[in-house]
Amino acid sequence: MTELIPNPRSVVAGSGEVRLTAHSQLYAGTATEGVGHWLRTVLWQATGLPLREGRELDDTEGDGIGLQLDSELGPEEYRLVSDSTGVLIEGGSATGVFWGAQTLRQLLGPDAYRRAPLSRDRAWIVPHVTIEDAPRFRWRGLMLDVARHFMPKEGVLRYLDLMAAHKLNVFHFHLTDDQGWRIEIRRHPRLTEVASWRARTKFGHRASPLWEEKPHGGYYTQDDIREIVAYAAERHITVVPEIDVPGHSQAALAAYPELGNTDVIDTPALTVWDTWGISSNVLAPTDTTLRFYEGVFEEVLELFPSEFIHVGGDECPKEQWRESVAAKTRITELGLADEDELQSWFIGHFDKWLTARGRRLIGWDEILEGGLAPGAAVSSWRGYGGGVAAARAGHDVVMCPEQYVYLDHRQAPGEDEPVPIGFVRTLEDVYRFEPVPSQLSEAEARHVLGTQANVWTEVMEDTARVDYQTFPRLAAFAEVAWSRLPAPQERDFADFERRMAAHYGRLDALGVAYRPPTGPRPWQRRPGVLGRPLEGPPPNR
Numbered sequence: 001m002t003e004l005i006p007n008p009r010s011v012v013a014g015s016g017e018v019r020l021t022a023h024s025q026l027y028a029g030t031a032t033e034g035v036g037h038w039l040r041t042v043l044w045q046a047t048g049l050p051l052r053e054g055r056e057l058d059d060t061e062g063d064g065i066g067l068q069l070d071s072e073l074g075p076e077e078y079r080l081v082s083d084s085t086g087v088l089i090e091g092g093s094a095t096g097v098f099w100g101a102q103t104l105r106q107l108l109g110p111d112a113y114r115r116a117p118l119s120r121d122r123a124w125i126v127p128h129v130t131i132e133d134a135p136r137f138r139w140r141g142l143m144l145d146v147a148r149h150f151m152p153k154e155g156v157l158r159y160l161d162l163m164a165a166h167k168l169n170v171f172h173f174h175l176t177d178d179q180g181w182r183i184e185i186r187r188h189p190r191l192t193e194v195a196s197w198r199a200r201t202k203f204g205h206r207a208s209p210l211w212e213e214k215p216h217g218g219y220y221t222q223d224d225i226r227e228i229v230a231y232a233a234e235r236h237i238t239v240v241p242e243i244d245v246p247g248h249s250q251a252a253l254a255a256y257p258e259l260g261n262t263d264v265i266d267t268p269a270l271t272v273w274d275t276w277g278i279s280s281n282v283l284a285p286t287d288t289t290l291r292f293y294e295g296v297f298e299e300v301l302e303l304f305p306s307e308f309i310h311v312g313g314d315e316c317p318k319e320q321w322r323e324s325v326a327a328k329t330r331i332t333e334l335g336l337a338d339e340d341e342l343q344s345w346f347i348g349h350f351d352k353w354l355t356a357r358g359r360r361l362i363g364w365d366e367i368l369e370g371g372l373a374p375g376a377a378v379s380s381w382r383g384y385g386g387g388v389a390a391a392r393a394g395h396d397v398v399m400c401p402e403q404y405v406y407l408d409h410r411q412a413p414g415e416d417e418p419v420p421i422g423f424v425r426t427l428e429d430v431y432r433f434e435p436v437p438s439q440l441s442e443a444e445a446r447h448v449l450g451t452q453a454n455v456w457t458e459v460m461e462d463t464a465r466v467d468y469q470t471f472p473r474l475a476a477f478a479e480v481a482w483s484r485l486p487a488p489q490e491r492d493f494a495d496f497e498r499r500m501a502a503h504y505g506r507l508d509a510l511g512v513a514y515r516p517p518t519g520p521r522p523w524q525r526r527p528g529v530l531g532r533p534l535e536g537p538p539p540n541r
Contacts, residue, residue, distance in 0.1 A: 002129060003502035004106050005475050006167055006482035014128025018082050020049055020108075021063055021124075027054030029068035032097045034234060036067055039101045043108075047124050048117040060086045065104070067097050076169075077134035080104060082126045095236040096134075099167050103131060110505035113165070137435070139398050139450025140481035141170035141240075142474065144466075147177035147251075148276070149201075149457040150218035151466070157231050158463075162510065164235040166478035171232055172310060172379075172452060174242045175220075178250035178273040178281075182219045183241070183303075187295050190255035192219045198251075198272040204419050204459060206276040208530035212461070225303045240362070241304045244312030245293060246283040246346050253281055259289050261320040261327065276458040278315045285321065285330050285346055294353060307360055308377065313347050314364035337370075344370030351376050362398070365390070379452070381406075383541030384437040391440055391447040400452040403538035404433040405477060407469050408456040410533060416520050418468065419459040420531035423538040427517075431476040431496055432488040453477045459531065464513040468524055471514035475503055 002011060020043075028036025040051045051065070060066045066088045073079065073092030078100035081088045089104060091097035105112050107126050142163055144151065151159075160171060175182045181195035197217025203210040220228070232239045250273045253260040257267035261284045273279055283289050300309065318339035321327040331342050344367070351361040351373035362377040365386025372378070377396040380387030387397040402409070402422075409422035435451035453474060460466045476496065485491050500517075507514050513524070 002107065002127065003499040004103060004131075005496075005499055005503045006479035007496075007499070008103065008131050008133035009484065010130075010132040012130045014083060014130070016084065016128040018087055018126040018128070019063055019123055020047065020051075020065075020126070022049055023063065024049060024051055025054035025059045025064040026051040027057050027060050027064065027066045027068075029057070029066070031069055032067040032091075032094050035094055035098045035101055038098070038234060039065070039067070039104070042105065043112065046112045046114045046117060047108075048120055049124065057088075060088075062086055065089070067101070069093065069097070074134055076138075077132075078103075079133075080129070080131040082107070082129050084128075087126055095169075098164075098236045099133070099135075100131075102165060102167060103133070105165075106506065110502070110509045113506050113509035135167065135482045136484050137448075137450030137481055139170050139452065140168045140478070141172050141398065141400075141450065141452030142168055143172035143174055143242075143400070143452055143454040145174040145177070145455060145457045146182050147174055147180045149461055150180060150182060150216070151457075151463065152218065153220060153224050153228065155463045155466075156228055160228070160232050160235055160237055162474075162512065163237055165506070165510070166475060167482050168474075168478055169237050170450075170452065171237050171239045172242060172454075173228075173239055174244075176242070176244050176251065176312075177248045178279040179276075180217060180272060181251045181255070183225060183243075183300070184219060184221045185296050185299050186222070187299065188256065188292070191252065191296075194255040195251040195272060198274045200274050201461075202275040202458075203461070204526075204529040205421065205532040206458075207532070210529060211274075222299070222303060229304060238306050239304055240306045240308050240310055241300055242310035242312055243293070243296060243300060244314075245350070246285070246289075246343065247314065247316030248279070248312055249283050250279040250281045253283070256292065259283055259292060261324045263325050264320045264323045278317060280317045280319055282316055282320060283346075284324065285327055285342055290349060293350070297350070297353070301357060301359065308362045309354055309359050310379070311347065311350055311361055311363050313343070313367040314381070315366065316343055318343070340370035342370070343367075344373065347376070348373040377449070381454070383539070385541050387448070388437050388439055391437075391444045394447065396447050396449050398449050398452050399435040399437075400454050401541075402454075403540065404430060405451070405453040406456065407453055407473055408459065410531070411469075411473065411515055412519065413533075414519075416525055417531075417533075418465070418520060418524060418526035419529050420533040421459060422532070423534045423536070425473070425538075427473055427476050427500075428493050430473045431480065431493055432491055433477070433480050434488050435480065451477075451481050459529075464524075467513035468515050468520070471507060471512050472500060472504070472517075475500065475507075 070090040078091040089100035196219040260267035378390040410420040
């Protein structure tokens with residue numbers, strides 16, 4: 001069972017095997033105890049083997065598992081050796097050991113992913129092999145939108161496990177938008193009392209005539225957030241929260257109308273938005289708004305220890321600012337040229353605010369408009385252009401162009417695809433995605449922190465729909481983010497498909513409702529629900 005995903009740097013097969021038995025022990029050396037606890041737990045659930053704790057590495061001789069650090073390896077690098085002495089996983093840090101433990105789980109076969117043993121009599125075999133491996137990028141991310149459709153805490157924890165199984169290490173948590181606010185902020189209770197739910201929901205694309213005529217909502221308490229962050233950390237995943245400003249904020253405006261452009265619209269009449277698209281109702285560029293969101297971010301920083309805090313900054317219509325006397329006055333007072341520079345000032349304020357507290361701001365590539373905030377990093381989503389511009393200006397970049405890695409886009413042509421959105425992006429298309437723009441110099445390319453797949457949930461009403469859109473393409477993305485692959489057209493997609501044949505078994509054991517290679521199952525279809533398919537190849541911007 002060496003059909004590994006993502007593909008390791010080096011695999012050298014041996015000629016024998018290690019058999020794990022009821023007598024096998026697991027030794028976790030200094031600083032690897034957390035990995036040992038995780039590995040013992042998941043393997044005990046799947047195999048029924050106790051894997052008693054070894055007191056020293058020699059206790060694993062022949063049929064056990066050893067975990068230890070090797071200072072000569074990089075922080076996320078690992079070496080897995082399975083031979084006549086047992087299985088030894090070494091890493092440059094506990095993180096590297098953890099990724100090696102994920103590889104060991106794959107070597108044991110799909111049933112190693114189950115939560116109870118199918119049989120007490122089966123053999124658990126690790127082939128003799130030497131694997132050396134390390135990631136290409138430090139940022140291997142998945143963004144999950146829980147604002148459009150709320151995902152309960154258990155679903156989020158499940159996705160963290162799925163990320164870990166694919167060696168992804170950054171969870172971008174999209175917590176706020178026009179359609180819902182999903183995080184408890186104690187000094188502003190109406191954000192959860194009012195902004196966390198909407199009266200009804202558009203079913204399908206925003207042009208669809210269908211509605212789900214019932215309230216939709218939910219939010220995470222601060223203790224829920226602490227649990228999610230801790231659960232992620234145990235799996236060596238960093239959680240990066242997103243609080244969207246100054247656009248995508250209608251839910252917040254419904255709760256606190258004074259944050260809006262009160263001299264232009266009747267903000268108390270606003271409700272949490274029940275349809276999709278880009279709302280024209282945006283935050284007012286006032287001191288009241290700044291102080292309010294500073295309070296929000298103070299609580300966010302207490303909950304999330306991540307280096308980066310995402311502030312959105314995308315798709316902010318400027319119509320209300322153009323009509324607002326208060327906004328025009330602010331532009332004049334600050335000596336700005338226009339509303340684009342006003343947004344840049346708004347983002348720049350929080351860049352300075354976060355920097356003063358030892359954090360770094362990251363936002364969608366619209367934050368480039370009107371001048372990029374010093375020290376800010378960019379999530380390049382509209383194509384490669386934003387990432388190229390940011391990297392050339394000396395800013396760090398996470399590449400997530402919608403043409404390749406927006407997993408809400410449909411996976412195949414045809415009427416069977418449920419609620420088809422956007423361009424066709426097949427498993428092979430994702431596999432041939434190259435995160436580093438070819439036009440960057442070697443020095444500029446060092447600003448590419450990594451890459452991220454984004455899952456926007458407007459037309460994903462439940463976890464099964466999220467699974468369908470995300471998998472199996474996330475497996476291809478994980479290999480792009482981890483492995484040092486050849487140029488896109490030189491990649492061996494046939495070999496990836498061969499390894500996927502085994503990986504589908506792992507996804508089955510994990511209960512993932514992925515899209516089968518032959519197309520959607522009958523219950524995965526959504527006949528009569530309007531999407532918005534776009535034909536032809538996507539623009540290469």
